[in-house]
Amino acid sequence: MQLEAELKELYGFSTFRSGQKEILTDLLSGKDVLGMLPTGTGKTLIYQMAAHLLRGRALIISPLVSLMEDQVDQFKQAGFKKTIALNSFLDQGEKQMILKRIQDYQFVFVSPEIIQNSYIRSILLSVSWSLFVVDEAHCISQWGHEFRPFYLELAELKKTMGDPLCLALTATATKKVQYDILHHLDMKEAEVHIHSVNRPNISIFVECFDDHDQKVERAIKLVQQLKGPGIIYTNTRNAAELLVKRLQDHEIEGVAFYHGGMNAEERLLVQKQFIESQLNIIVCTNAFGMGINKSDIRFVIHFHTPSTIEGYIQEIGRAGRDLKPSVAVLLYHPADLEIPYHFIDQELPDSVQIDYLFSDHEQLKENTYRDKLQLVGFSETSQRFMEHHLKKAGALHKKNLDTFEKNVLISKIKFTIENRKADKIEAIKAIEKWARSNECKRGGLLRYFEEPGTEPNTMCCGYCGTDLSHFFGKQASNNTSYGLWEDELKRLLRQEVYN
Amino acid sequence: MVTGKKTAQSLSDSQWFGIERYYAVFKGLAHDTFTNSIESLVQEKYMNTSEDHVYILTEKGEQILMDESDRLSFFKHLNGLKYASIESLCWQAITLFVQALSNALYGHYNYSPVVRDFSVIHKVKSVFPKSEYERKVLAEKLNRELSSVLLDHDTQSADLFVKKLSGYNRIGSTFEQLSRIEAMSQEETVLRFRGVLHSLIHKVAEEKMDFPILYSLIGSFTEAPAITKSATLTYKMLANNKSVEEIMNLRKLKMSTLEDHLVEIAREVKDFPITPYISENEFIKVKDYYRETKETKLRPFKDAFPHLSYFQIRLVLAKEGGKHATGSRA
Numbered sequence: 001m002q003l004e005a006e007l008k009e010l011y012g013f014s015t016f017r018s019g020q021k022e023i024l025t026d027l028l029s030g031k032d033v034l035g036m037l038p039t040g041t042g043k044t045l046i047y048q049m050a051a052h053l054l055r056g057r058a059l060i061i062s063p064l065v066s067l068m069e070d071q072v073d074q075f076k077q078a079g080f081k082k083t084i085a086l087n088s089f090l091d092q093g094e095k096q097m098i099l100k101r102i103q104d105y106q107f108v109f110v111s112p113e114i115i116q117n118s119y120i121r122s123i124l125l126s127v128s129w130s131l132f133v134v135d136e137a138h139c140i141s142q143w144g145h146e147f148r149p150f151y152l153e154l155a156e157l158k159k160t161m162g163d164p165l166c167l168a169l170t171a172t173a174t175k176k177v178q179y180d181i182l183h184h185l186d187m188k189e190a191e192v193h194i195h196s197v198n199r200p201n202i203s204i205f206v207e208c209f210d211d212h213d214q215k216v217e218r219a220i221k222l223v224q225q226l227k228g229p230g231i232i233y234t235n236t237r238n239a240a241e242l243l244v245k246r247l248q249d250h251e252i253e254g255v256a257f258y259h260g261g262m263n264a265e266e267r268l269l270v271q272k273q274f275i276e277s278q279l280n281i282i283v284c285t286n287a288f289g290m291g292i293n294k295s296d297i298r299f300v301i302h303f304h305t306p307s308t309i310e311g312y313i314q315e316i317g318r319a320g321r322d323l324k325p326s327v328a329v330l331l332y333h334p335a336d337l338e339i340p341y342h343f344i345d346q347e348l349p350d351s352v353q354i355d356y357l358f359s360d361h362e363q364l365k366e367n368t369y370r371d372k373l374q375l376v377g378f379s380e381t382s383q384r385f386m387e388h389h390l391k392k393a394g395a396l397h398k399k400n401l402d403t404f405e406k407n408v409l410i411s412k413i414k415f416t417i418e419n420r421k422a423d424k425i426e427a428i429k430a431i432e433k434w435a436r437s438n439e440c441k442r443g444g445l446l447r448y449f450e451e452p453g454t455e456p457n458t459m460c461c462g463y464c465g466t467d468l469s470h471f472f473g474k475q476a477s478n479n480t481s482y483g484l485w486e487d488e489l490k491r492l493l494r495q496e497v498y499n
Numbered sequence: 500m501v502t503g504k505k506t507a508q509s510l511s512d513s514q515w516f517g518i519e520r521y522y523a524v525f526k527g528l529a530h531d532t533f534t535n536s537i538e539s540l541v542q543e544k545y546m547n548t549s550e551d552h553v554y555i556l557t558e559k560g561e562q563i564l565m566d567e568s569d570r571l572s573f574f575k576h577l578n579g580l581k582y583a584s585i586e587s588l589c590w591q592a593i594t595l596f597v598q599a600l601s602n603a604l605y606g607h608y609n610y611s612p613v614v615r616d617f618s619v620i621h622k623v624k625s626v627f628p629k630s631e632y633e634r635k636v637l638a639e640k641l642n643r644e645l646s647s648v649l650l651d652h653d654t655q656s657a658d659l660f661v662k663k664l665s666g667y668n669r670i671g672s673t674f675e676q677l678s679r680i681e682a683m684s685q686e687e688t689v690l691r692f693r694g695v696l697h698s699l700i701h702k703v704a705e706e707k708m709d710f711p712i713l714y715s716l717i718g719s720f721t722e723a724p725a726i727t728k729s730a731t732l733t734y735k736m737l738a739n740n741k742s743v744e745e746i747m748n749l750r751k752l753k754m755s756t757l758e759d760h761l762v763e764i765a766r767e768v769k770d771f772p773i774t775p776y777i778s779e780n781e782f783i784k785v786k787d788y789y790r791e792t793k794e795t796k797l798r799p800f801k802d803a804f805p806h807l808s809y810f811q812i813r814l815v816l817a818k819e820g821g822k823h824a825t826g827s828r829a
Contacts, residue, residue: 077611094617272611272670485661489645492597492666493638494604
């Protein structure tokens with residue numbers, strides 16, 4: 001009962017959501033926890049409360065820099081002002097200012113990459129920590145859909161920090177991935193709380209198209225009919241902008257695109273407008289939808305099919321965080337997955353690059369492998385991948401390896417890459433199969449996570465006969481137009497307006 | 500030049516051709532977009548090409564500039580070379596301050612800030628009025644200060660600027676949104692906005708007594724010499740008695756980079772002594788030559804003073820010519 005009182009005091013809620021209290025209780029009794037909770041069910045609340053009740057400091061490892069900044073905003077707005085994110089966007093002066101005051105912070109967000117930096121590490125190690133939180137913990141597993149090699153080094157960091165209480169959180173982990181999280185984070189006696197990925201208040205629809213124009217028409221029609229606010233996901237920036245243009249041509253107001261190619265200041269304005277309900281719909285690429293925390297999103301449309309089932313679940317999970325009925329509509333076209341297929345090759349180093357890295361080429365000769373990596377021109381993800389493997393082989397700071405060692409390492413890396421590629425292709429095939437299958441859509445998703453299906457339900461999915469018109473409606477628009485600038489300036493500064 | 504590249508070439512060209520107001524007008528403009536615009540202007544016969552990469556306005560081109568001169572009068576407010584490096588900080592401080600103040604005036608303290616820059620947040624916090632009474636007084640003054648700046652502009656520009664502000668019950672618009680609402684190109688919305696911003700910075704810097712609130716927000720940015728971050732650091736290290744060699748080693752910079760910094764500093768900081776890098780005697784000789792010939796290209800100087808380095812000549816020109824000579828090698 002005491003926890004409920006704290007909950008009321010901190011957030012004004014009287015009851016916990018499913019899973020929150022159990023995990024919190026375990027943490028407070030000193031046990032590590034692996035928690036798998038469905039998207040949008042308040043994972044953040046767990047470690048906010050835990051750190052607060054433990055009167056301690058929490059280090060939170062978060063995979064996306066853009067997401068981290070949004071989380072910091074949300075923490076501050078929730079009243080946890082002593083929150084900071086350490087990321088590569090900070091300049092030297094800012095970093096030093098933060099690090100000097102590290103003991104003043106209660107919540108410190110870091111990316112797995114930035115803690116590779118020995119200076120940052122030493123500062124982090126200069127204070128004590130009560131909680132080690134690994135957010136999106138599925139990134140630790142190569143079977144996960146967003147494998148990040150540096151997650152594998154977290155166990156060692158945790159140990160150096162004196163083994164603070166560890167909380168690993170994810171919304172989407174298959175059995176294999178759950179095992180990997182426990183293993184790689186060295187959580188031997190952890191309590192495991194696995195909840196269904198199912199979000200019963202989100203009805204699921206998949207519509208298949210052979211013709212791109214028809215799909216565009218359908219997207220426009222849906223936006224006109226469905227009650228907002230809503231998010232539309234596309235797989236490229238360009239597609240997001242084009243779709244916004246089409247919607248605007250149909251006189252749909254309150255819609256904007258939101259993606260990583262935008263100027264940061266403008267992107268922030270769009271995000272805040274959406275959260276303040278000045279905008280009704282945003283069209284975004286999947287990476288940038290992650291930080292949007294708005295509880296009343298009524299629909300998520302996938303204009304393109306995402307490359308994994310896990311990603312799809314994460315993305316539709318933006319909808320209906322207020323637990324009210326919401327809808328997810330996937331507009332499938334066979335060509336959708338051409339881009340994800342192409343990404344697979346881009347994300348991982350190709351063999352020409354690898355051979356060049358290990359060659360005796362004049363330009364590389366005098367450098368350590370760490371510096372050679374910069375010279376080869378890998379993509380960001382490829383570079384991270386290579387850095388991890390070179391480090392693991394103890395070669396990162398060497399200038400050369402003997403021929404035998406080198407050949408073993410090369411073939412090992414290439415073998416890993418081939419396996420990773422095969423996994424990713426497998427994942428794409430799985431979502432494709434699910435999209436085209438003629439069965440209960442919810443059941444299909446649950447089966448992927450080795451969960452039993454649900455009871456027949458009238459709001460389940462398109463296959464189960466749910467009527468999409470349940471989700472139709474007009475969105476009350478938050479009209480912000482005004483007449484004279486003089487009057488608006490006066491309104492902003494609360495001056496009398498005489499007219 | 501229009502993308503705001505800080506090279507000796509683009510800086511000096513912008514001054515030499517008297518187009519410094521357009522310096523950095525299109526930050527981030529792609530080269531292709533630029534060439535395409537030029538090509539379409541030629542196709543529409545607003546310009547002729549006389550030789551490779553040289554374009555001359557046609558009569559039709561001159562005519563349209565005349566016809567549109569009223570609409571384009573906002574150009575006169577731009578001062579890119581002077582303000583491009585501080586405009587973003589100034590704007591962020593103003594918009595965050597207005598957002599915070601506006602929300603506080605309506606008793607709304609839990610708003611989500613539209614600015615994340617550390618130094619800006621720090622600045623705004625440091626000047627933010629603590630009591631309700633202070634906030635009311637300040638709001639009235641700020642309204643007067645902003646109105647006084649905005650009244651120098653046409654309605655459209657003033658409108659854009661106010662729509663870009665955030666406050667109680669409203670998050671500011673993006674340029675993309677503004678260009679649709681106002682039915683003008685995105686480029687024009689950006690330029691109009693920056694015209695207002697530059698004139699604001701100018702007014703506040705020149706007439707600080709009349710703009711106490713805005714000055715408290717952006718004064719520290721306008722007082723600093725307009726040099727790049729990296730050159731500023733060099734300047735500070737020199738002021739702390741570090742030698743050029745030490746700075747080179749500490750910061751792992753190339754000599755040529757450091758020379759660029761010194762030229763930049765010599766141009767912008769009036770009392771920066773250049774005699775550590777060139778003897779007093781040589782300095783006077785080069786200076787006199789410059790005054791006589793009004794030459795701005797480096798080659799003739801090098802011919803006249805073969806024993807001096809290009810760096811030494813550039814330093815003198817930066818110091819002396821300031822505005823009109825930074826020395827381009829062409």
